[in-house]
Amino acid sequence: MDQRGQSPDADYDGQRPSKRARRTPPPVESNGHTDRPPLSLSILAVEPVDEFILEVADFIHHHIMNKKDREGTIEVEAKVGILRENGSGTRVNLPVIVETILHPEYKEYHFESNMSPMQHRHFNTLLNKLKLASSQPGHPSSPLEYTHLHLVDTFYPAEGSGNKIRVTRDEKxxxxxxxxxxxRLASLDIISPKRNADWRISVNVEVPVQMPIGTATFSRRKDRMSYTHEEFIIDLTQVTSTSGPNVKPEILHELEVELARPTYLFATALKRGDPNVPEAERSAFDELIRAFVNNARILVRNAPPDGWQ
Amino acid sequence: MDQRGQSPDADYDGQRPSKRARRTPPPVESNGHTDRPPLSLSILAVEPVDEFILEVADFIHHHIMNKKDREGTIEVEAKVGILRENGSGTRVNLPVIVETILHPEYKEYHFESNMSPMQHRHFNTLLNKLKLASSQPGHPSSPLEYTHLHLVDTFYPAEGSGNKIRVTRDEKxxxxxxxxxxxRLASLDIISPKRNADWRISVNVEVPVQMPIGTATFSRRKDRMSYTHEEFIIDLTQVTSTSGPNVKPEILHELEVELARPTYLFATALKRGDPNVPEAERSAFDELIRAFVNNARILVRNAPPDGWQ
Incomplete structure:
Protein backbone atom coordinates (compact mmCIF):
# COMPACT_ATOMS: atom_id res chain seq x y z
CA MET A 1 0.00 0.00 0.00
CA ASP A 2 1.26 3.36 -1.01
CA GLN A 3 1.58 6.32 1.31
CA ARG A 4 3.63 8.49 -1.00
CA GLY A 5 2.93 12.02 -2.02
CA GLN A 6 1.82 12.45 -5.60
CA SER A 7 4.70 14.69 -6.57
CA PRO A 8 7.43 12.85 -8.49
CA ASP A 9 9.96 14.50 -6.20
CA ALA A 10 8.38 12.73 -3.29
CA ASP A 11 8.73 9.23 -4.60
CA TYR A 12 12.01 8.40 -2.96
CA ASP A 13 10.54 9.53 0.29
CA GLY A 14 7.57 7.24 0.19
CA GLN A 15 8.36 4.15 2.11
CA ARG A 16 11.21 5.29 4.26
CA PRO A 17 11.09 3.64 7.65
CA SER A 18 10.07 5.81 10.52
CA LYS A 19 12.78 7.19 12.71
CA ARG A 20 10.39 8.36 15.35
CA ALA A 21 10.28 6.44 18.54
CA ARG A 22 7.03 4.66 19.20
CA ARG A 23 5.70 6.79 21.94
CA THR A 24 2.54 5.27 23.25
CA PRO A 25 2.87 2.68 25.96
CA PRO A 26 0.88 -0.49 25.60
CA PRO A 27 -2.53 -0.09 27.15
CA VAL A 28 -2.75 -1.59 30.59
CA GLU A 29 -5.64 -3.98 30.96
CA SER A 30 -7.81 -4.04 34.05
CA ASN A 31 -5.82 -6.90 35.52
CA GLY A 32 -2.77 -4.67 35.46
CA HIS A 33 -1.03 -6.69 32.78
CA THR A 34 -0.11 -5.48 29.37
CA ASP A 35 -1.19 -7.68 26.52
CA ARG A 36 -0.88 -5.44 23.48
CA PRO A 37 2.16 -4.30 21.53
CA PRO A 38 3.10 -0.60 21.47
CA LEU A 39 0.95 1.51 19.15
CA SER A 40 2.38 1.79 15.63
CA LEU A 41 2.39 5.13 13.84
CA SER A 42 -0.05 3.78 11.24
CA ILE A 43 -1.21 0.63 9.45
CA LEU A 44 2.02 0.97 7.42
CA ALA A 45 4.08 1.45 10.60
CA VAL A 46 5.34 4.80 9.26
CA GLU A 47 4.12 8.36 9.41
CA PRO A 48 2.70 9.56 6.07
CA VAL A 49 4.85 12.25 4.47
CA ASP A 50 3.92 15.74 5.74
CA GLU A 51 2.01 17.20 2.78
CA PHE A 52 2.62 20.83 3.79
CA ILE A 53 6.39 20.53 4.24
CA LEU A 54 6.69 18.42 1.07
CA GLU A 55 4.82 21.12 -0.88
CA VAL A 56 7.23 23.80 0.37
CA ALA A 57 10.24 21.59 -0.40
CA ASP A 58 8.95 20.78 -3.92
CA PHE A 59 8.30 24.48 -4.56
CA ILE A 60 11.79 25.58 -3.49
CA HIS A 61 13.44 22.64 -5.24
CA HIS A 62 11.60 23.38 -8.48
CA HIS A 63 12.75 27.00 -8.54
CA ILE A 64 16.33 26.17 -7.62
CA MET A 65 16.63 23.51 -10.33
CA ASN A 66 14.87 25.61 -12.98
CA LYS A 67 16.85 28.79 -12.45
CA LYS A 68 17.52 29.85 -16.03
CA ASP A 69 20.64 31.93 -15.71
CA ARG A 70 23.47 30.08 -14.05
CA GLU A 71 24.72 33.31 -12.50
CA GLY A 72 23.82 34.49 -9.05
CA THR A 73 22.98 32.89 -5.75
CA ILE A 74 19.63 31.62 -4.60
CA GLU A 75 18.03 33.37 -1.63
CA VAL A 76 15.24 31.52 0.17
CA GLU A 77 13.44 33.40 2.91
CA ALA A 78 10.22 33.39 4.92
CA LYS A 79 8.78 36.73 6.03
CA VAL A 80 6.29 37.13 8.85
CA GLY A 81 3.38 39.48 8.09
CA ILE A 82 -0.28 39.71 7.13
CA LEU A 83 -2.05 38.66 3.92
CA ARG A 84 -4.64 41.34 3.17
CA GLU A 85 -7.51 41.37 0.68
CA ASN A 86 -6.88 43.88 -2.08
CA GLY A 87 -10.16 45.74 -1.80
CA SER A 88 -11.03 45.90 1.87
CA GLY A 89 -7.53 45.60 3.32
CA THR A 90 -8.86 43.09 5.86
CA ARG A 91 -6.93 39.94 6.57
CA VAL A 92 -7.50 37.09 4.09
CA ASN A 93 -10.20 34.93 5.63
CA LEU A 94 -11.05 31.56 4.07
CA PRO A 95 -13.43 29.05 5.72
CA VAL A 96 -10.56 26.95 7.10
CA ILE A 97 -9.34 26.63 10.68
CA VAL A 98 -5.71 25.54 10.36
CA GLU A 99 -2.63 26.84 8.55
CA THR A 100 -2.64 26.17 4.82
CA ILE A 101 -0.90 27.21 1.58
CA LEU A 102 -2.76 29.51 -0.82
CA HIS A 103 -3.12 28.59 -4.48
CA PRO A 104 -0.48 30.50 -6.49
CA GLU A 105 -3.16 31.60 -8.97
CA TYR A 106 -5.27 33.16 -6.23
CA LYS A 107 -4.32 36.82 -6.56
CA GLU A 108 -6.96 38.73 -4.61
CA TYR A 109 -4.58 39.81 -1.88
CA HIS A 110 -1.20 41.29 -1.07
CA PHE A 111 1.38 40.64 1.63
CA GLU A 112 2.40 43.19 4.25
CA SER A 113 5.60 42.42 6.10
CA ASN A 114 5.59 45.56 8.20
CA MET A 115 4.94 45.04 11.91
CA SER A 116 4.49 47.49 14.78
CA PRO A 117 7.46 48.73 16.87
CA MET A 118 5.89 46.89 19.84
CA GLN A 119 5.86 43.59 17.94
CA HIS A 120 9.44 44.24 16.87
CA ARG A 121 10.47 44.70 20.51
CA HIS A 122 8.56 41.55 21.47
CA PHE A 123 10.50 39.42 18.96
CA ASN A 124 13.74 41.13 19.96
CA THR A 125 13.15 40.17 23.60
CA LEU A 126 12.23 36.58 22.70
CA LEU A 127 15.24 36.10 20.45
CA ASN A 128 17.59 37.62 23.02
CA LYS A 129 16.23 35.24 25.66
CA LEU A 130 16.65 32.32 23.31
CA LYS A 131 20.19 33.40 22.48
CA LEU A 132 21.03 33.53 26.18
CA ALA A 133 19.35 30.17 26.92
CA SER A 134 21.04 28.51 23.96
CA SER A 135 24.50 29.46 25.23
CA GLN A 136 23.95 27.73 28.59
CA PRO A 137 25.58 24.33 29.15
CA GLY A 138 23.17 21.45 28.53
CA HIS A 139 20.97 23.33 26.05
CA PRO A 140 19.72 20.75 23.49
CA SER A 141 20.66 22.81 20.43
CA SER A 142 23.57 24.85 19.09
CA PRO A 143 23.90 28.40 20.44
CA LEU A 144 22.50 31.34 18.47
CA GLU A 145 25.02 33.88 17.27
CA TYR A 146 24.12 37.55 17.20
CA THR A 147 25.30 40.52 15.17
CA HIS A 148 23.95 44.05 15.13
CA LEU A 149 24.29 45.46 11.63
CA HIS A 150 23.94 49.06 10.50
CA LEU A 151 23.65 49.09 6.72
CA VAL A 152 22.74 51.59 4.04
CA ASP A 153 21.22 50.47 0.73
CA THR A 154 21.27 52.80 -2.26
CA PHE A 155 19.34 51.89 -5.39
CA TYR A 156 20.26 52.68 -9.00
CA PRO A 157 18.31 52.10 -12.20
CA ALA A 158 19.78 49.30 -14.34
CA GLU A 159 19.95 49.32 -18.12
CA GLY A 160 17.92 46.70 -19.96
CA SER A 161 16.41 45.16 -16.87
CA GLY A 162 13.57 45.91 -14.53
CA ASN A 163 15.61 45.00 -11.50
CA LYS A 164 17.29 47.89 -9.76
CA ILE A 165 20.92 47.67 -8.69
CA ARG A 166 21.35 47.70 -4.93
CA VAL A 167 24.57 48.85 -3.31
CA THR A 168 24.80 47.93 0.36
CA ARG A 169 27.37 49.67 2.56
CA ASP A 170 28.36 49.40 6.18
CA GLU A 171 26.94 52.62 7.61
CA LYS A 172 30.01 53.40 9.70
CA ARG A 184 12.20 37.52 -7.43
CA LEU A 185 11.54 34.05 -8.84
CA ALA A 186 8.41 33.00 -6.97
CA SER A 187 6.61 33.09 -3.67
CA LEU A 188 4.26 30.89 -1.70
CA ASP A 189 1.79 32.36 0.79
CA ILE A 190 0.56 30.70 3.95
CA ILE A 191 -2.51 31.74 5.94
CA SER A 192 -2.45 30.95 9.64
CA PRO A 193 -5.99 31.52 10.95
CA LYS A 194 -5.09 30.34 14.47
CA ARG A 195 -2.21 32.83 14.76
CA ASN A 196 -1.72 36.57 14.76
CA ALA A 197 0.38 36.50 11.60
CA ASP A 198 0.58 34.90 8.16
CA TRP A 199 3.78 34.24 6.21
CA ARG A 200 5.34 34.30 2.77
CA ILE A 201 8.14 32.12 1.43
CA SER A 202 10.15 33.70 -1.39
CA VAL A 203 12.80 32.36 -3.72
CA ASN A 204 15.02 35.06 -5.21
CA VAL A 205 18.23 35.22 -7.21
CA GLU A 206 20.90 37.70 -6.28
CA VAL A 207 23.32 38.48 -9.11
CA PRO A 208 26.51 40.41 -8.26
CA VAL A 209 27.05 43.33 -10.67
CA GLN A 210 29.62 46.07 -11.24
CA MET A 211 29.30 49.26 -9.25
CA PRO A 212 26.78 51.49 -11.00
CA ILE A 213 27.56 55.01 -12.15
CA GLY A 214 25.05 57.83 -11.87
CA THR A 215 22.60 58.98 -9.25
CA ALA A 216 20.82 56.77 -6.74
CA THR A 217 17.03 56.91 -6.97
CA PHE A 218 16.50 56.26 -3.32
CA SER A 219 18.18 54.95 -0.22
CA ARG A 220 17.28 53.16 2.97
CA ARG A 221 18.97 52.59 6.27
CA LYS A 222 18.77 49.15 7.85
CA ASP A 223 19.20 48.69 11.59
CA ARG A 224 19.34 44.91 11.72
CA MET A 225 19.57 42.49 14.62
CA SER A 226 20.77 39.32 12.98
CA TYR A 227 20.58 35.96 14.79
CA THR A 228 22.29 32.97 13.23
CA HIS A 229 21.36 29.40 14.17
CA GLU A 230 23.02 26.57 12.26
CA GLU A 231 21.83 26.88 8.62
CA PHE A 232 19.48 29.81 9.25
CA ILE A 233 19.63 33.56 9.78
CA ILE A 234 16.79 35.35 11.53
CA ASP A 235 16.81 39.07 10.75
CA LEU A 236 14.83 41.58 12.76
CA THR A 237 15.19 44.82 10.84
CA GLN A 238 14.10 48.42 11.20
CA VAL A 239 14.14 49.97 7.75
CA THR A 240 14.17 53.75 7.30
CA SER A 241 13.45 54.65 3.67
CA THR A 242 14.14 58.03 2.14
CA SER A 243 12.91 58.80 -1.35
CA GLY A 244 14.05 62.44 -1.49
CA PRO A 245 15.57 65.28 0.51
CA ASN A 246 12.21 66.88 1.39
CA VAL A 247 10.21 63.71 1.93
CA LYS A 248 9.53 62.42 5.42
CA PRO A 249 11.34 59.09 5.93
CA GLU A 250 9.19 55.97 6.22
CA ILE A 251 10.03 53.53 9.02
CA LEU A 252 9.18 49.84 8.69
CA HIS A 253 9.81 46.82 10.92
CA GLU A 254 10.38 43.38 9.43
CA LEU A 255 11.08 39.82 10.56
CA GLU A 256 12.40 37.10 8.30
CA VAL A 257 14.23 33.79 8.42
CA GLU A 258 16.48 32.79 5.55
CA LEU A 259 18.78 29.97 4.50
CA ALA A 260 22.27 31.04 5.53
CA ARG A 261 24.35 29.21 2.94
CA PRO A 262 23.03 29.21 -0.64
CA THR A 263 25.86 26.91 -1.75
CA TYR A 264 24.90 24.27 0.81
CA LEU A 265 21.21 24.65 -0.11
CA PHE A 266 22.09 24.18 -3.77
CA ALA A 267 24.33 21.16 -3.03
CA THR A 268 21.56 19.41 -1.08
CA ALA A 269 19.01 20.27 -3.80
CA LEU A 270 21.22 18.58 -6.42
CA LYS A 271 21.36 15.35 -4.40
CA ARG A 272 17.68 15.30 -3.48
CA GLY A 273 16.32 11.82 -4.03
CA ASP A 274 19.48 10.65 -5.83
CA PRO A 275 19.57 6.85 -5.42
CA ASN A 276 23.36 6.86 -5.86
CA VAL A 277 24.15 8.81 -2.70
CA PRO A 278 23.76 7.71 0.93
CA GLU A 279 20.27 8.17 2.42
CA ALA A 280 21.46 10.99 4.69
CA GLU A 281 22.67 13.07 1.73
CA ARG A 282 19.62 12.14 -0.33
CA SER A 283 17.28 13.50 2.33
CA ALA A 284 19.42 16.47 3.48
CA PHE A 285 17.47 18.96 1.33
CA ASP A 286 14.12 17.88 2.76
CA GLU A 287 15.48 17.96 6.31
CA LEU A 288 16.84 21.47 5.70
CA ILE A 289 13.44 22.65 4.46
CA ARG A 290 11.73 20.91 7.39
CA ALA A 291 13.85 22.92 9.84
CA PHE A 292 13.22 26.08 7.78
CA VAL A 293 9.43 25.56 7.98
CA ASN A 294 9.70 24.71 11.69
CA ASN A 295 11.59 27.95 12.35
CA ALA A 296 9.11 30.06 10.38
CA ARG A 297 6.22 28.42 12.26
CA ILE A 298 7.84 29.11 15.63
CA LEU A 299 8.18 32.81 14.73
CA VAL A 300 4.58 33.02 13.43
CA ARG A 301 3.18 31.28 16.53
CA ASN A 302 4.98 33.79 18.73
CA ALA A 303 3.57 36.84 16.97
CA PRO A 304 1.83 39.01 19.59
CA PRO A 305 -1.79 40.09 19.04
CA ASP A 306 -1.40 43.85 18.98
CA GLY A 307 -2.28 44.15 15.30
CA TRP A 308 -0.15 44.93 12.30
CA GLN A 309 0.52 48.39 10.99
CA MET B 1 10.36 31.24 23.47
CA ASP B 2 7.04 29.59 23.10
CA GLN B 3 6.15 27.09 20.41
CA ARG B 4 2.87 25.96 21.90
CA GLY B 5 -0.47 25.78 20.23
CA GLN B 6 -2.98 28.35 21.41
CA SER B 7 -5.50 25.82 22.60
CA PRO B 8 -5.46 25.36 26.38
CA ASP B 9 -5.43 21.61 25.78
CA ALA B 10 -2.13 22.01 24.03
CA ASP B 11 -0.28 23.70 26.84
CA TYR B 12 1.19 20.61 28.38
CA ASP B 13 2.46 19.64 24.99
CA GLY B 14 4.38 22.82 24.40
CA GLN B 15 7.94 22.29 25.37
CA ARG B 16 8.24 18.54 25.30
CA PRO B 17 11.62 17.47 24.06
CA SER B 18 11.77 16.01 20.62
CA LYS B 19 11.89 12.26 20.33
CA ARG B 20 12.76 12.34 16.68
CA ALA B 21 16.26 11.48 15.74
CA ARG B 22 18.26 14.27 14.21
CA ARG B 23 18.37 13.13 10.68
CA THR B 24 20.56 15.42 8.69
CA PRO B 25 24.26 14.68 8.63
CA PRO B 26 26.64 17.53 9.23
CA PRO B 27 27.49 19.26 5.99
CA VAL B 28 30.83 18.20 4.63
CA GLU B 29 33.11 21.11 3.85
CA SER B 30 35.22 21.24 0.73
CA ASN B 31 38.26 19.93 2.59
CA GLY B 32 36.29 16.79 3.34
CA HIS B 33 36.09 17.49 7.06
CA THR B 34 32.96 18.12 8.99
CA ASP B 35 32.97 21.22 11.12
CA ARG B 36 29.30 21.75 11.90
CA PRO B 37 27.02 19.98 14.34
CA PRO B 38 24.04 17.96 13.03
CA LEU B 39 21.08 20.09 11.97
CA SER B 40 18.59 20.69 14.78
CA LEU B 41 14.87 20.43 14.12
CA SER B 42 14.46 24.15 14.83
CA ILE B 43 15.87 27.09 16.79
CA LEU B 44 14.14 25.51 19.81
CA ALA B 45 15.63 22.08 18.99
CA VAL B 46 12.11 20.61 18.83
CA GLU B 47 9.49 20.24 16.15
CA PRO B 48 6.56 22.63 16.61
CA VAL B 49 3.33 20.83 17.51
CA ASP B 50 1.46 19.67 14.37
CA GLU B 51 -1.42 22.16 14.18
CA PHE B 52 -3.65 19.87 12.09
CA ILE B 53 -3.36 16.82 14.33
CA LEU B 54 -3.71 18.96 17.46
CA GLU B 55 -6.92 20.47 16.06
CA VAL B 56 -8.37 17.00 15.44
CA ALA B 57 -7.30 15.83 18.90
CA ASP B 58 -8.78 18.93 20.58
CA PHE B 59 -12.03 18.46 18.65
CA ILE B 60 -12.42 14.79 19.62
CA HIS B 61 -11.32 15.44 23.21
CA HIS B 62 -13.81 18.29 23.58
CA HIS B 63 -16.74 16.14 22.46
CA ILE B 64 -15.72 13.16 24.57
CA MET B 65 -15.35 15.27 27.73
CA ASN B 66 -18.54 17.26 27.12
CA LYS B 67 -20.80 14.32 26.40
CA LYS B 68 -23.89 15.24 28.37
CA ASP B 69 -25.49 11.90 29.03
CA ARG B 70 -23.18 9.50 30.78
CA GLU B 71 -24.80 6.58 28.98
CA GLY B 72 -23.52 5.11 25.78
CA THR B 73 -20.17 4.62 24.13
CA ILE B 74 -18.28 7.10 22.02
CA GLU B 75 -17.70 6.21 18.38
CA VAL B 76 -14.98 8.12 16.54
CA GLU B 77 -14.63 7.44 12.84
CA ALA B 78 -13.19 8.92 9.66
CA LYS B 79 -15.02 8.30 6.39
CA VAL B 80 -13.43 8.67 2.97
CA GLY B 81 -15.56 10.50 0.40
CA ILE B 82 -16.13 13.76 -1.43
CA LEU B 83 -17.21 17.17 -0.10
CA ARG B 84 -19.62 18.64 -2.65
CA GLU B 85 -21.02 22.14 -2.98
CA ASN B 86 -24.74 22.20 -2.26
CA GLY B 87 -25.82 23.96 -5.42
CA SER B 88 -23.61 22.69 -8.20
CA GLY B 89 -22.68 19.32 -6.73
CA THR B 90 -19.06 19.93 -7.75
CA ARG B 91 -16.28 19.16 -5.34
CA VAL B 92 -15.56 21.89 -2.77
CA ASN B 93 -12.75 23.97 -4.24
CA LEU B 94 -11.07 26.63 -2.11
CA PRO B 95 -7.93 28.51 -3.27
CA VAL B 96 -5.60 26.31 -1.21
CA ILE B 97 -3.20 23.62 -2.40
CA VAL B 98 -2.75 21.34 0.62
CA GLU B 99 -5.08 19.41 2.92
CA THR B 100 -6.88 21.58 5.46
CA ILE B 101 -9.80 21.52 7.90
CA LEU B 102 -12.98 23.41 6.98
CA HIS B 103 -14.52 25.89 9.39
CA PRO B 104 -17.41 24.18 11.24
CA GLU B 105 -19.66 27.16 10.46
CA TYR B 106 -19.05 26.86 6.72
CA LYS B 107 -22.18 24.99 5.62
CA GLU B 108 -22.29 25.38 1.84
CA TYR B 109 -21.58 21.72 1.15
CA HIS B 110 -22.42 18.14 2.02
CA PHE B 111 -20.38 14.97 2.36
CA GLU B 112 -20.80 11.92 0.12
CA SER B 113 -19.21 8.75 1.42
CA ASN B 114 -20.36 6.56 -1.44
CA MET B 115 -17.60 5.34 -3.76
CA SER B 116 -17.71 3.36 -7.01
CA PRO B 117 -17.55 -0.48 -7.03
CA MET B 118 -14.16 -0.13 -8.80
CA GLN B 119 -12.78 2.04 -5.99
CA HIS B 120 -14.17 -0.44 -3.48
CA ARG B 121 -12.32 -3.28 -5.22
CA HIS B 122 -9.15 -1.17 -5.34
CA PHE B 123 -9.16 -0.65 -1.56
CA ASN B 124 -10.06 -4.30 -1.01
CA THR B 125 -7.00 -5.37 -3.03
CA LEU B 126 -4.71 -2.92 -1.22
CA LEU B 127 -5.92 -3.95 2.22
CA ASN B 128 -5.64 -7.64 1.39
CA LYS B 129 -2.06 -7.10 0.22
CA LEU B 130 -1.26 -5.18 3.38
CA LYS B 131 -2.83 -7.90 5.51
CA LEU B 132 -0.67 -10.51 3.80
CA ALA B 133 2.51 -8.40 4.05
CA SER B 134 1.85 -7.61 7.70
CA SER B 135 1.70 -11.29 8.60
CA GLN B 136 5.18 -11.99 7.19
CA PRO B 137 8.08 -12.34 9.63
CA GLY B 138 10.09 -9.14 9.99
CA HIS B 139 7.20 -6.80 9.10
CA PRO B 140 7.70 -3.60 11.16
CA SER B 141 4.13 -3.48 12.49
CA SER B 142 1.53 -5.78 14.04
CA PRO B 143 -0.42 -7.98 11.61
CA LEU B 144 -3.84 -6.91 10.37
CA GLU B 145 -6.73 -9.17 11.33
CA TYR B 146 -9.57 -9.72 8.91
CA THR B 147 -13.24 -10.64 9.30
CA HIS B 148 -15.92 -10.81 6.66
CA LEU B 149 -19.23 -9.78 8.21
CA HIS B 150 -22.72 -10.19 6.80
CA LEU B 151 -25.08 -8.04 8.83
CA VAL B 152 -28.65 -6.84 8.55
CA ASP B 153 -29.75 -3.56 10.15
CA THR B 154 -33.43 -2.88 10.74
CA PHE B 155 -34.57 0.56 11.86
CA TYR B 156 -37.47 1.42 14.15
CA PRO B 157 -38.90 4.79 15.14
CA ALA B 158 -38.13 5.73 18.76
CA GLU B 159 -40.51 7.53 21.09
CA GLY B 160 -39.51 10.98 22.26
CA SER B 161 -36.30 11.11 20.29
CA GLY B 162 -35.28 11.87 16.76
CA ASN B 163 -32.78 9.04 16.70
CA LYS B 164 -34.05 5.82 15.23
CA ILE B 165 -33.42 2.51 16.96
CA ARG B 166 -31.12 0.23 15.00
CA VAL B 167 -31.19 -3.52 15.44
CA THR B 168 -28.20 -5.27 13.89
CA ARG B 169 -28.33 -9.02 13.30
CA ASP B 170 -25.91 -11.55 11.91
CA GLU B 171 -27.47 -12.33 8.52
CA LYS B 172 -26.93 -16.07 8.79
CA ARG B 184 -24.21 12.27 16.02
CA LEU B 185 -22.34 14.74 18.24
CA ALA B 186 -20.18 16.60 15.74
CA SER B 187 -18.09 16.28 12.63
CA LEU B 188 -15.02 17.89 11.15
CA ASP B 189 -14.47 18.00 7.39
CA ILE B 190 -11.14 17.93 5.62
CA ILE B 191 -10.53 18.94 2.00
CA SER B 192 -7.61 17.26 0.27
CA PRO B 193 -7.04 19.14 -3.00
CA LYS B 194 -3.98 17.05 -3.90
CA ARG B 195 -5.90 13.77 -3.57
CA ASN B 196 -8.85 12.07 -5.20
CA ALA B 197 -10.87 12.08 -1.99
CA ASP B 198 -11.79 14.26 0.99
CA TRP B 199 -12.67 12.99 4.46
CA ARG B 200 -14.95 13.52 7.42
CA ILE B 201 -14.24 12.80 11.08
CA SER B 202 -17.35 12.12 13.18
CA VAL B 203 -17.91 11.73 16.89
CA ASN B 204 -21.08 9.80 17.74
CA VAL B 205 -22.63 8.26 20.84
CA GLU B 206 -24.14 4.82 20.67
CA VAL B 207 -26.64 4.11 23.44
CA PRO B 208 -27.80 0.50 23.93
CA VAL B 209 -31.61 0.27 24.17
CA GLN B 210 -34.24 -2.42 24.70
CA MET B 211 -35.47 -4.33 21.68
CA PRO B 212 -38.16 -2.23 20.00
CA ILE B 213 -41.66 -3.52 19.35
CA GLY B 214 -43.55 -2.69 16.17
CA THR B 215 -42.68 -2.52 12.51
CA ALA B 216 -39.29 -1.64 11.07
CA THR B 217 -39.34 1.40 8.76
CA PHE B 218 -36.52 0.17 6.60
CA SER B 219 -33.66 -2.27 6.51
CA ARG B 220 -30.22 -2.58 4.99
CA ARG B 221 -27.82 -5.39 4.38
CA LYS B 222 -24.14 -4.82 5.09
CA ASP B 223 -21.47 -6.93 3.40
CA ARG B 224 -18.46 -5.77 5.37
CA MET B 225 -14.77 -6.58 5.06
CA SER B 226 -13.40 -5.55 8.40
CA TYR B 227 -9.65 -5.15 8.95
CA THR B 228 -8.37 -4.63 12.48
CA HIS B 229 -4.96 -3.12 13.20
CA GLU B 230 -4.04 -2.45 16.82
CA GLU B 231 -6.47 0.25 18.06
CA PHE B 232 -8.23 0.73 14.71
CA ILE B 233 -10.83 -0.98 12.56
CA ILE B 234 -10.98 -0.29 8.83
CA ASP B 235 -14.36 -1.22 7.39
CA LEU B 236 -14.96 -1.59 3.67
CA THR B 237 -18.70 -2.03 3.35
CA GLN B 238 -21.22 -2.65 0.60
CA VAL B 239 -24.58 -1.45 1.87
CA THR B 240 -27.82 -2.57 0.19
CA SER B 241 -30.74 -0.47 1.43
CA THR B 242 -34.37 -1.41 1.01
CA SER B 243 -37.08 1.09 1.92
CA GLY B 244 -40.07 -1.01 0.83
CA PRO B 245 -41.12 -4.24 -0.87
CA ASN B 246 -41.63 -2.64 -4.30
CA VAL B 247 -38.71 -0.23 -4.22
CA LYS B 248 -35.49 -1.03 -6.03
CA PRO B 249 -32.67 -1.53 -3.50
CA GLU B 250 -29.93 1.10 -3.40
CA ILE B 251 -26.33 -0.14 -3.27
CA LEU B 252 -23.60 2.00 -1.70
CA HIS B 253 -19.89 1.42 -1.07
CA GLU B 254 -18.17 2.96 1.94
CA LEU B 255 -14.74 3.08 3.55
CA GLU B 256 -14.11 4.18 7.11
CA VAL B 257 -11.55 3.86 9.89
CA GLU B 258 -12.69 3.93 13.49
CA LEU B 259 -11.28 3.67 16.99
CA ALA B 260 -11.67 0.02 18.01
CA ARG B 261 -11.96 0.40 21.78
CA PRO B 262 -14.12 3.26 23.06
CA THR B 263 -13.19 2.44 26.66
CA TYR B 264 -9.48 2.81 25.92
CA LEU B 265 -10.14 6.02 23.97
CA PHE B 266 -12.10 7.39 26.93
CA ALA B 267 -9.41 6.33 29.43
CA THR B 268 -6.68 8.11 27.48
CA ALA B 269 -8.89 11.19 27.05
CA LEU B 270 -9.33 11.41 30.84
CA LYS B 271 -5.56 11.43 31.40
CA ARG B 272 -4.74 13.83 28.59
CA GLY B 273 -2.28 16.40 29.87
CA ASP B 274 -2.68 15.29 33.49
CA PRO B 275 0.53 16.36 35.28
CA ASN B 276 0.03 13.62 37.89
CA VAL B 277 0.43 10.68 35.52
CA PRO B 278 3.57 9.51 33.71
CA GLU B 279 4.35 11.30 30.43
CA ALA B 280 3.49 8.21 28.37
CA GLU B 281 -0.05 8.05 29.79
CA ARG B 282 -0.42 11.82 29.58
CA SER B 283 0.31 11.78 25.85
CA ALA B 284 -1.42 8.47 24.98
CA PHE B 285 -4.58 10.22 23.74
CA ASP B 286 -2.65 12.48 21.37
CA GLU B 287 -0.59 9.56 20.09
CA LEU B 288 -3.78 7.57 19.48
CA ILE B 289 -5.28 10.44 17.48
CA ARG B 290 -2.01 10.89 15.60
CA ALA B 291 -2.17 7.26 14.43
CA PHE B 292 -5.88 7.70 13.63
CA VAL B 293 -5.13 10.74 11.42
CA ASN B 294 -2.17 8.91 9.84
CA ASN B 295 -4.39 5.95 8.95
CA ALA B 296 -7.12 8.16 7.48
CA ARG B 297 -4.51 10.03 5.43
CA ILE B 298 -3.05 6.78 4.09
CA LEU B 299 -6.51 5.68 2.92
CA VAL B 300 -7.26 9.09 1.33
CA ARG B 301 -3.91 9.19 -0.46
CA ASN B 302 -4.58 5.78 -1.93
CA ALA B 303 -7.99 6.70 -3.35
CA PRO B 304 -7.94 5.96 -7.09
CA PRO B 305 -8.91 8.69 -9.58
CA ASP B 306 -11.91 7.09 -11.24
CA GLY B 307 -14.37 9.57 -9.76
CA TRP B 308 -16.97 9.15 -7.08
CA GLN B 309 -20.53 8.10 -7.71
Missing amino acids: TKEVVACMQKK | TKEVVACMQKK
Missing part, protein backbone atom coordinates in the same frame (compact mmCIF):
# COMPACT_ATOMS: atom_id res chain seq x y z
CA THR A 173 32.95 52.33 7.54
CA LYS A 174 31.17 53.02 4.19
CA GLU A 175 32.66 49.74 2.95
CA VAL A 176 30.62 48.13 0.16
CA VAL A 177 29.13 44.90 1.52
CA ALA A 178 27.19 43.94 -1.61
CA CYS A 179 26.45 45.27 -5.09
CA MET A 180 23.78 43.26 -6.84
CA GLN A 181 20.53 42.90 -8.70
CA LYS A 182 17.85 40.92 -6.91
CA LYS A 183 15.26 39.09 -8.97
CA THR B 173 -27.60 -16.88 12.45
CA LYS B 174 -30.13 -14.02 12.97
CA GLU B 175 -28.43 -13.39 16.31
CA VAL B 176 -28.81 -9.78 17.53
CA VAL B 177 -25.35 -8.17 17.47
CA ALA B 178 -26.45 -4.70 18.61
CA CYS B 179 -29.61 -2.81 19.51
CA MET B 180 -28.98 0.89 19.92
CA GLN B 181 -29.67 4.51 19.19
CA LYS B 182 -26.86 6.39 17.48
CA LYS B 183 -26.57 10.13 18.02
